[in-house]
Amino acid sequence: MIRWNNDYNRVAHPLVLEALMNNAAESNGGYGIDAWCEKGAAEIKKHLGDVDADIHFLVGGTQTNFTVIASALRPFQSVISADTGHVCAHETGAIENTGHKIHALPNTDGKITAEQIAADAEYYLGSDCKEHITQPKMVYISSPTEFGTIYKKAELEAISATCRKYGFYLFLDGARMGYGLGCAENDLTLADIAALTDVFYIGGTKCGAMFGEALVITNDALKPDFRSCIKQNGGMLAKGWLLGQQFYTLFATGAYFDACAKADEYAMRIKAAFEAKGMEFYINSPTNQQFVLLSRQHFEALEKNHVSEYQFTLPDGRVCTRYCTAWSTLESDVEQLVSDINAL
């Protein structure tokens, strides 16, 4: 059985494991105050262009999301998100648990637009009873989204300009950042993202690290005492250097970018194979996640050798299921899957 159901089903990139073993005898300072975290942050900063960033390493995505939002907002402020956004749909109400309402915007591709954000801002500004509703103050977007789609540079510029116009913080969840940067459609760099957002994170867990997310804060207003927020929210790893070392390795070697780009290529081969058989997709994704619509019979046929992640069944009986490639995907696995698709 080949596991395509997600992109976090193997330990870590070989270079990460090698680095870990090579340094296993070292002793390091605790809680992220150590040379590895410094080195990891320095490597990331090489990609950020001309911004003055604070970089923090946290363990996981949900934790990073609610820590950022809880740190940034006053109690009556809310965060705008796509209704399919991770903070809205997959985190067990973690944001609300910190006290904040999510204003969920409808969407069809995992993305929201500058126009939607502006409309929300104008609604609030135009209200006669502002103190009876929450005040939007942050916009959360993920890129790639939960559906594998990405924001293009022009879209992100428009959103960024809208956020700055209305005084909103723009927070980009890059849990799958590597797959976004590595895909053929992408026209954004990390420096662009750093310049256009106020805070974002570079996902490690799904992109070659064993675990860990690198949070980049560029807006000075969001920087003070952020380590206190991390600790309070349970995100401060005692052995913090494990995170710094992984990001150092992935960035210094370029493996972060290369491994994810390769996974995107594999995803395109799989996508092409499905398309060649006339299968449709729930959404047109240029990255490592593919949401294909299969007849129940085809779905079950493929599941004999492969594990995908069932999503839901359409009224016409077709199954929507997710195939993910990852930094760990083997070419032989892709060949097997393509062959099995062709045989349907």
Next chain:
Amino acid sequence: MIRWNNDYNRVAHPLVLEALMNNAAESNGGYGIDAWCEKGAAEIKKHLGDVDADIHFLVGGTQTNFTVIASALRPFQSVISADTGHVCAHETGAIENTGHKIHALPNTDGKITAEQIAADAEYYLGSDCKEHITQPKMVYISSPTEFGTIYKKAELEAISATCRKYGFYLFLDGARMGYGLGCAENDLTLADIAALTDVFYIGGTKCGAMFGEALVITNDALKPDFRSCIKQNGGMLAKGWLLGQQFYTLFATGAYFDACAKADEYAMRIKAAFEAKGMEFYINSPTNQQFVLLSRQHFEALEKNHVSEYQFTLPDGRVCTRYCTAWSTLESDVEQLVSDINAL
């Protein structure tokens, strides 16, 4: 100028004020432990039929809503509400501030249905990743709703049965209870509501009291330590007897029911006057709130003598505005408004 913009713009029903003055020299125990609260609760219980209820008096509606929800739910549990529900749309994120997500259901008349609730329940039960989403555990409805509509007995029975099937608490916000009970369409009694819900409140602020809401808890699971929740959430009035005395007066005299029913009658006269002139309504309300659609010219003409509450402007240029009658509305005011409508 006659103020129709809301139903809380005058102090209190004359009988309430009279009782207050008559007893001003009395001294009473603090924090709701006093004879007046006992008497107020006893009067209310006469209407509740065969349930074993705990009755608490709180100061206001938002406070009552978040105290009930925070007391009832574990952190990962959510409350189902119409997206126009007061907890969702008018309370500055007070529910989220207590840590709980609201699952907002779309609606066109302020009401939700048993079918919508069942669909939500089934979605959760059918999920493969329950621990990644919030667990619905309470249903919040208001009746009358924020648009003046009411739940009929059959609707409430269906919702109640659905809630019991899925183990959801049913919480009815009766901020305008009196206007619901008093309207011509109504087929529910307080005893019906007590039997069909787990917790509900009988609004005083908008229905003749100076301020205050009477919370009725019928489900034993929701009763323990509720006074601790009230105190923690700032709802325990030092001079709690002021609340008990008001409800005693309104219920012992029947003024709660009579004054609200009269306001409903007045609203129907105003509604008829608008209809006679061919005006349409945003929604067909049988109670004291009327959301009428007026041309800008008509709207401004009426505002010369009357204050209504502007809601929004339709694409066709018509204004939606709210006219509320109340326990305090004078017949002469109604006559003036009807006359001014007729003159449009």
Next chain:
Amino acid sequence: MIRWNNDYNRVAHPLVLEALMNNAAESNGGYGIDAWCEKGAAEIKKHLGDVDADIHFLVGGTQTNFTVIASALRPFQSVISADTGHVCAHETGAIENTGHKIHALPNTDGKITAEQIAADAEYYLGSDCKEHITQPKMVYISSPTEFGTIYKKAELEAISATCRKYGFYLFLDGARMGYGLGCAENDLTLADIAALTDVFYIGGTKCGAMFGEALVITNDALKPDFRSCIKQNGGMLAKGWLLGQQFYTLFATGAYFDACAKADEYAMRIKAAFEAKGMEFYINSPTNQQFVLLSRQHFEALEKNHVSEYQFTLPDGRVCTRYCTAWSTLESDVEQLVSDINAL
């Protein structure tokens, strides 16, 4: 039976009730946007000297306390308080419920000192692990305290200077402000308090109002969006003008000051009577609350005609009990109590 157990056992000062009745036919705007709240704030500002204050009217003290603290602090920040402070000892964890730790300082008279505050500040600043502990950011004091003691001007100046040195907000809970200002020992004016603190409140509930507290915010950093915080925390009374009108009446007539000063005088007469009989006090209070130590026999003898508030029993068998005078205390009640004390 004469009730001395607290200072909130009667409805309201006669002038407040008279104003209420006189204006019962008026209609007013909702949620504190009305002429009475403007007039009430204007009267209070006459006493505040040369500060630019925002004034808000809330319903009760616990609600005011947690709303102020939740509005002012970021999640990892804590509030310093005497361990006997109301927020620490009498509010069911309401402050912690908003997410904030209280750093409780030991004390023997309800008061804390500038030295204690400075020591706390230095402990934090000197810590090698600041992100593992909460950051003190606000100091909460009550005056009069829960034991009736007051801060003298020199003490408040020292605390204020310390808070400003360390960047702490100083919040004074004046639930019994009138009794503090009116006592013989007092050397503070409202203008002094406004100048020395960042936010404080003038208690109405215990000082002649039916209910309500007037919050005065002088620090600009604490002003933005405070009405949103009030609404979110359930403190925005629909009929907000009821609060403004009460404070207008109490301040425009001087009744706030006169009635409380009279209550202090009565308390001193009672205190003198106990002292003349050789009774000791748990604490030497110059205001309306007197915590006297009585033998069980004397305690029970007095309770035949009087209701005091039992506090605790000392190891030597004596009972500590509280006698409160109030704006509503009658001279004849004082005479009766003094006579009964003399007869012990």
Next chain:
Amino acid sequence: MIRWNNDYNRVAHPLVLEALMNNAAESNGGYGIDAWCEKGAAEIKKHLGDVDADIHFLVGGTQTNFTVIASALRPFQSVISADTGHVCAHETGAIENTGHKIHALPNTDGKITAEQIAADAEYYLGSDCKEHITQPKMVYISSPTEFGTIYKKAELEAISATCRKYGFYLFLDGARMGYGLGCAENDLTLADIAALTDVFYIGGTKCGAMFGEALVITNDALKPDFRSCIKQNGGMLAKGWLLGQQFYTLFATGAYFDACAKADEYAMRIKAAFEAKGMEFYINSPTNQQFVLLSRQHFEALEKNHVSEYQFTLPDGRVCTRYCTAWSTLESDVEQLVSDINAL
């Protein structure tokens, strides 16, 4: 430089790293639903005797503590802890951030007693104003404590009996469990702890794992939906099998017990060396943490070759500093330190 400042300064026990490398090519299910977590839990259960336990793997201690407490308590309930307890003194107000007050008990050795707990319970039960104070519902203890001391079996039995008498949950934080079980003074087994507490955790991070804590819930009331709480609080590792595999390895091989016991032996050799030189200790610890009092001169002399964790300076000028041994301590390091102590 030899690092003795903490017990989490090296990656992981060699057997853990070996297992990790051996299984690096495996793919596994996400979020702790996998064979390794099952195996890890099964190994742990072999030590728990006759209890029906739910076992969950979380990433870190602070996270585990606040997730357990937030899951167990209603909003107005508080947790009793030593004032030196980790939840009280080292977690940036994480518990208060979930809304709960900690009732901090004074202590001199990191431990609290059954008598102190009973006194707290009786205080609450005897209160005339229960709804104005928080309700104690859980007792938190750590063993070993933050000072290296441990609870003996008789002490834990007394605490357990007291908790059961008053209906309190007993939660034991075993971040350093291995060092407690392995020390000469210990008379408790994991089965004893499972029988006497309601929930406890077996620390991995400080006891041989790379990271991770194994939470054991024995009280049925605390079991439902705990995975939802983990996810909501950011503690659900995407690659959850990494946690299960580590605990499987440490328990199946016995390394958890052996490596920690060895560290305790080393600590006793260091302790003996200090004692032979006449040095005193801040506290008499039988486990891997030693808090020694050194003259400034001796402290600085040792710091030339060794890194300890400075705690504070006594009025007499002596420094209190912490020396930790760990599963990773080398005998040669111990010999060096002992030699350097002897040379003082």
